[in-house]
Amino acid sequence: MNKTALLLAISILFLFSALTAQARPVRVIMLDFADETGGTADNTLTGPFDSRTFAAKGPHFLQNSILSSPDFILIDRRDFIRQIERLQPRDGSDPVPKSFFATKERPTPLRPTFLNAARSLQGDALIRGSLLSLSTSKQKINQGGYRAEFITLNLRVMVQALDTLNGSVIAAKEGKAERRFRQTSSIQNEIGEDELLDLYQSAIAAAVTDITTQLKGRVSMDTNVRIWISTSADPAMIELDGILLGTSPVEGVEVLRGDHTLSVSRPGYETITKKIMLESNMKITVPMISDQLNAEERKEALSNMNLRLLKIN
Numbered sequence: 289m290n291k292t293a294l295l296l297a298i299s300i301l302f303l304f305s306a307l308t309a310q311a312r313p314v315r316v317i318m319l320d321f322a323d324e325t326g327g328t329a330d331n332t333l334t335g336p337f338d339s340r341t342f343a344a345k346g347p348h349f350l351q352n353s354i355l356s357s358p359d360f361i362l363i364d365r366r367d368f369i370r371q372i373e374r375l376q377p378r379d380g381s382d383p384v385p386k387s388f389f390a391t392k393e394r395p396t397p398l399r400p401t402f403l404n405a406a407r408s409l410q411g412d413a414l415i416r417g418s419l420l421s422l423s424t425s426k427q428k429i430n431q432g433g434y435r436a437e438f439i440t441l442n443l444r445v446m447v448q449a450l451d452t453l454n455g456s457v458i459a460a461k462e463g464k465a466e467r468r469f470r471q472t473s474s475i476q477n478e479i480g481e482d483e484l485l486d487l488y489q490s491a492i493a494a495a496v497t498d499i500t501t502q503l504k505g506r507v508s509m510d511t512n513v514r515i516w517i518s519t520s521a522d523p524a525m526i527e528l529d530g531i532l533l534g535t536s537p538v539e540g541v542e543v544l545r546g547d548h549t550l551s552v553s554r555p556g557y558e559t560i561t562k563k564i565m566l567e568s569n570m571k572i573t574v575p576m577i578s579d580q581l582n583a584e585e586r587k588e589a590l591s592n593m594n595l596r597l598l599k600i601n
Contacts (some may be wrong), residue, residue: 313361317340319416339568343419349489353496371405406452414450437471447495453546459502463495470482515571521576569600
């Protein structure tokens with residue numbers, strides 16, 4: 289290898305090492321497993337079977353698979369539930385809270401509360417699952433006086449990962465597991481709960497590998513940016529994706545990179561709601577428009593109203 293090629297190889301190795309060192313774990317929030325089996329099971333084989341209770345055990349196996357990798361951090365589910373309870377969606381007729389200019393009502397669109405809660409906890413992805421089916425297939429043999437029944441117990445799950453920014457599906461994968469055994473007039477098998485749970489765990493594990501691979505590829509090394517927000521009529525109430533940041537001026541708040549909905553309001557002024565794309569640290573200045581303008585003046589002011597955006601390195 290000549291000197292130039294050697295230096296190039298060393299440079300590539302150094303760059304790769306630097307990038308690897310900077311990569312951060314993916315922050316994951318676990319949602320429930322839904323029961324989509326319809327509650328059907330072969331009771332002669334499984335005994336009494338509560339599909340809803342069984343499905344609810346899915347997150348346990350899923351979290352064990354994810355936590356086995358240092359590339360992931362699991363956000364405590366209790367924190368997530370508390371955050372959902374704190375963020376109450378509004379139907380568009382609620383007044384501004386009394387501590388923030390209670391003299392005026394303003395429309396507030398409904399947003400998926402679980403996404404708001406996930407973003408406020410700095411989650412990168414939400415993972416949810418479904419128990420799709422627990423079914424049996426049978427093959428009966430009656431030959432030369434010999435009778436037997438071969439049964440295959442099939443379990444199928446679906447696991448999805450959702451983007452916390454907009455709820456889009458990042459990845460979806462089915463997982464399957466099965467067990468085959470024989471029944472005869474003298475041998476009658478009944479599957480216990482532990483054996484069913486082993487099947488459940490195997491089906492989830494079959495789905496998780498692809499999900500986690502796509503999640504690691506989706507989350508970049510730097511997914512957070514900082515924003516500074518002021519208005520021409522400070523103080524005003526600032527919301528991002530329905531989450532209250534405070535009153536302006538807002539200084540250096542850390543948020544996820546990507547698309548967001550900014551809402552700014554103050555009594556005596558029009559509520560300003562804008563879609564913004566945050567790709568770097570940003571200073572945002574919002575011009576406020578008086579609500580005392582007549583229809584023509586208001587229309588002209590709104591048509592000429594633009595946020596002033598300044599990127600910060």
